[in-house]
Amino acid sequence: MASLSPLIDQKRRAAEAAVAEIEPGMLVGLGTGSTAAFAIAALGRRVAGGLAVRAVATSLATEAAAVAAGIAMLDFADVAAVDLVIDGADEVDPALRAIKGAGGALLREKIVAESAGRMLCIIDDSKRVSQLGRGPLPVEVLPFARRFVTDRLAALGCEPVLRVRAGAPVLSDQGNLLIDCRFGPIDAPAALADQLAALPGVMGHGLFLREIDFLFCGGELRQERDR
Numbered sequence: 001m002a003s004l005s006p007l008i009d010q011k012r013r014a015a016e017a018a019v020a021e022i023e024p025g026m027l028v029g030l031g032t033g034s035t036a037a038f039a040i041a042a043l044g045r046r047v048a049g050g051l052a053v054r055a056v057a058t059s060l061a062t063e064a065a066a067v068a069a070g071i072a073m074l075d076f077a078d079v080a081a082v083d084l085v086i087d088g089a090d091e092v093d094p095a096l097r098a099i100k101g102a103g104g105a106l107l108r109e110k111i112v113a114e115s116a117g118r119m120l121c122i123i124d125d126s127k128r129v130s131q132l133g134r135g136p137l138p139v140e141v142l143p144f145a146r147r148f149v150t151d152r153l154a155a156l157g158c159e160p161v162l163r164v165r166a167g168a169p170v171l172s173d174q175g176n177l178l179i180d181c182r183f184g185p186i187d188a189p190a191a192l193a194d195q196l197a198a199l200p201g202v203m204g205h206g207l208f209l210r211e212i213d214f215l216f217c218g219g220e221l222r223q224e225r226d227r
């Protein structure tokens with residue numbers, strides 16, 4: 001797997017560049033996934049060096065990693081807003097619209113992103129796409145509504161596949177199912193987001209169309225959203 005190492009290095013450099021934006025006293029949202037893990041490690045080093053910040057996690061896995069890194073954590077249930085959130089993505093298009101959720105944390109990630117003054121997205125080059133839909137769009141579904149929602153998702157034009165690991169459905173941190181929807185190229189992501197949000201039983205979806213403010217790819221700030 002030697003060919004993967006440049007991308008892993010890009011993740012690390014993107015994460016470190018984003019963590020350099022954190023200022024003393026900030027309340028920081030910590031994303032989930034392999035790229036966010038580099039950010040947690042980098043923030044842990046800054047905290048060990050004396051930086052006073054507090055953070056909230058977008059998943060139980062991130063919470064555990066952040067505590068292990070020595071970062072002071074708050075329960076997001078007690079928090080209305082964070083100063084910034086640093087998180088990865090599965091796909092990002094030129095307008096900084098993204099698909100997230102391959103790690104199953106999309107719902108908490110979207111809530112924390114919505115609460116954030118700024119969202120810093122950290123990726124490697126492999127995540128840049130000309131159009132969203134190269135891979136599946138994760139949808140979080142209430143188990144009670146599994147069959148109903150699966151049929152409605154198919155009617156929207158995708159191939160819905162229940163996420164399974166070792167023969168059992170993968171559950172989100174909330175105990176919900178994850179359905180990965182292959183739409184192919186998504187021509188109208190905002191309309192699709194509205195359709196998904198209107199489906200009872202859909203608890204969240206991985207389209208992040210307006211949350212990202214800054215994109216770090218590798219060690220550089222590559223792009224700031226036009227507002």
Ligand SMILES: O=C[C@H](O)[C@H](O)[C@H](O)COP(=O)(O)O
Nearest residue numbers: 033034035088101103104105
């Ligand atoms: O649910 C998972 C998240 O949306 C991740 O941020 C996303 O899948 C990117 O993860 P990674 O940095 O491991 O590619």
